[in-house]
Amino acid sequence: MQPGIWKRFKEEITIWRVGALPGMALMGLVIIARLTGAMQSLEWLAFDHFLRLRPTEPIDERIILVEINEDDPRIRQNYAINSAISDQDLAQLLLKLNKYQPRVIGLDIYRNLPVNPGYDELVKVLSETKNLVAIEKVLPDSVPPPPTLSPEQIGFADQLPDSDGKLRRSLLSTPSPSSPEYKFSLSLRLAEIYLAKAGITLENGIRDRHALRFGKTELPRFSPNAGGYVRTDAGGVQVLLNFRSGKNRFQTVSLYDIQNNKFNLELIRDRIVIIGITSPSRKDFITTSAIESNKPAPGRVYGVEIQAHAVSQIISAVLDNRPLLNTWSDIYEYLWIIGWGILGIASARLTKSPLGNFFIVLCASCSLITISYLSLIWGWWIPFVPAFLVLILNGIELTALYQNDHALRLGIKARQAIIERSFETIHNGPLQNLAKVLKLVRDQKNSSPELLTEIEHELEKLNLELRGIYEFLQREPPHQDNSLYLGSSLVLNLQDPLHEILYQVYTYTLEREFPCFTTIGIRIRNFEPIDKRHLTTEQKRSLCRFLEEALCNVGKHATGVTRLEVNCSSSEGWYTLSIIDDGLGVASSTEGRGTQQFRNLARQLRGKFRRVPLSPKGTLCELSWPMRKFWFW
Structure with a gap:
């Protein structure tokens, strides 16, 4: 690997490390926050919001809700005596419903009232209605079920709201506090009886022996860290509740309409009928x-409808392949979060501007939202909030870091450029005159008045040129501009054609008072046009400094020179700038600062530099570079 490419590669590795370390630290903080449960509420909020945005589903016509409310004057009278419906009215309702052969009836009303008129009639109807399932309460305090029912006709109605008071889980079975037997929920009992007629029975799971299964459909059991949950009580058998979407989710009919024959009771045949209270005053x-939801209030749903959702998700999954809600294992969830964090780091590093990074982060965020939303529709709850946070924070925060690093590097580069230009100005001006003075002193062992006068003259010029450096630095901007300053009076525009600029440098330099210039009798020059589109301003400035330095060396060291040839031409895809003289030159075993600069310039241009003696005398100083850039670093 070439030295320049290797250096650039190491710089890239350093930049990635500088950005990756804070990015990984930020991902670690987000993961720790998630592990402690600090993000649980946000993940629940996103989960609920995605569920609300799902497309509307058709009404599940297999379920009919019978609502007991205050529309009937007789019912209002019962409410007044602290009973939603009398035993006699309930018995008559069950007889009337059972006459139209529903597949199963669910009674979502606690029936533990003392003996009252109609009690005996209700007990008789309950014992004769074999497709009836009534409710009890088991957690934390118990409420017994109606008498005379077999254990298969009893299901608990307990729900498990989360710490924010909202329901997202359905409890299907739980051990009884008072007995070693497992209790089943009303929704599970209703689904079991409904599916039994289709030959589908309730069994233990295959992949998870503690889960429940209907035929080939295994209900995914809720775990303590499922989805956005953290260390949640997963006792018993729980599943995430996949609510049916839409405003009208189930058919409903009021008790008053049934009693007054305002409903087509033939629609009840072979259906699941759930009877429940839908009155705000009962707070069920x-x-x-x-x-x-608008009834009983926004954000609240009657208990009887919750039972319908729990039954519907089971029978719809078994009969219609409607997805149940699943979650990933912990390792895949955290790999998912880390992956989006790495994407945020990469977007911050690879973009060249804050606006470009904002666009990429915006597109990635929209993709994350879309993937999370579609996954939930297909039955998978994947982490959204932590993935979104690491993507946004890494993408935006690290962009600022990389932009600051880029600005710092540009500042260092600009400062280095000023140093280089300042040295070139000193080297090609005062130092050249100083070298000439030193040569005069070395050549003359005995000082004569004429030599002293000449040395005094040269030192005076050197004094003026050194003092002129301050003026030069005052004119030089802190960043790269389009001007080239030669001496204290000549300013060249680097936007002009490059061959014209080189000719002006050639002319200016040969007018300087160097001893070897006085013996030149033949001057040959050729400056062909150069395509400057692939050259930066700094590279054009360096080419001009190269020509100036090479000519100054001829003026100082090419003793006895009579012929000077300066040629800038193109051939076979390369440009070549060469300076050839026939003087004696200077043989040196050490490489000067000027030669080092020329070699650096050749590396920048991906070209070649050489300075070689000619036979029998003379020196060739040559710089060549390709016409176009074929590199990407």
Whole structure:
């Protein structure tokens, strides 16, 4: 690998390391925050919001809700005596519903009232209705089920709201506090009876022996760290509740309409009928933000509808292949988060401007939102909030870091350029005159008045030129401009054609008072046009300084020179700038500062430099570079 490429490669590695370390630290902080549960509420909020944005689903016509509310004057009277419906009215309702052969009836009303008129009739109807499932309460305090029912006709109605008071999980089974037997939920009992008629029975899971399964459909069991949850109680068998989307999710009919025959009871045949209370005064509702709801209030859903959602998600998954909600294992979730964090680091490093980085981060964020949303529609809850945070924070914060690093490097480069130009000005001006004075002193062992006069003259010029450096630095801007300063009076525009600029440098330099210039009798010059589109301003300035330095060396060291040839031409895809003289020259074993600069210039241009003696005498100083750039560093 070439030295320049290797140097650039090491710089890139350093820059990546500088950006990657804070980026990885930020990802670590986000992951730690997630592990401590600090992001749980945000992840729940995003989860609910994505569920609300899902496309509207059709009504599940297999479920009918019978609402007991205050539309009936008799029901209002029952409310007044602290009972939603009398035992006699409930018995008559069950008889009327069962007459139209529903597949199963769910009674989502606690029935532990003392003996009252109609009690015996209700007990008789309950014992004769074999497709009925009534509710009990088991957690934390118990409420017994109605009497005379078999264990298969009893399901608990307990729900598990999260710490923010909103429901996202469905408890399907749990050990009983008072007995070693497992209790089943109302929704699971209803689904079990409904699917049994289709020959599908409830069994233990295959992949997870503690899960529940209907046929080939295994209900994914909730784990303590599922999705956005952190160390949550996963006792019993729980599943994430995949609410049915849309405003109208189930068919509903009021008790008053059934009693007054305002409903086509034939629609009840072979359906799941769930009876429940839908009155705000009874406060039988659950808070959720996963679905739209206006009854009993925005963000609240009646308990009987929650039971319908829990039943619907099971039978829809078994019969319609509607997805149940799954989550990844912890390792895949954190690899997902780290992957988006690395994307944020890469976008910050690879973009050249804050606006470009903003566009890339915006596109990546939209992609993340789309992927998370579509995944939830397909049944997968993947981490969104932590992935979004590491993407945005790394993308934006590290952009500022990289931009600052870039500005710092540009400042260092500009400062170095000023130093180089200042040295070139001193080297090609005062130092050249100083070298001439030193040569005069060395050549003359005995000082004569004429020599002293000449030395005094040269030292005076040197004094003026050194004092002129301050003026030069005052005119030089702190950044790269389009001017080239020669001496204290000549300013060249580097935007002019390069061959014209080189000719002006050639003319100016040969007018300087160097001893060897006085013996030149033949001057040959050729400056062909040069395509400067692939040259930077600094590279054009350096080419001019190269020509000036090479000519100054001829004026100082080419003793006895009579012929000078300066040629700038193109051949076979290369430009060549050469200076040839027939003087004696100077043989030196050490490489001066000027020669080092020429070699650096050749490396920048991906070209070649050489300075060689000619036979029988003379020196060739030559710089060549390719017409076009074929490198990418």
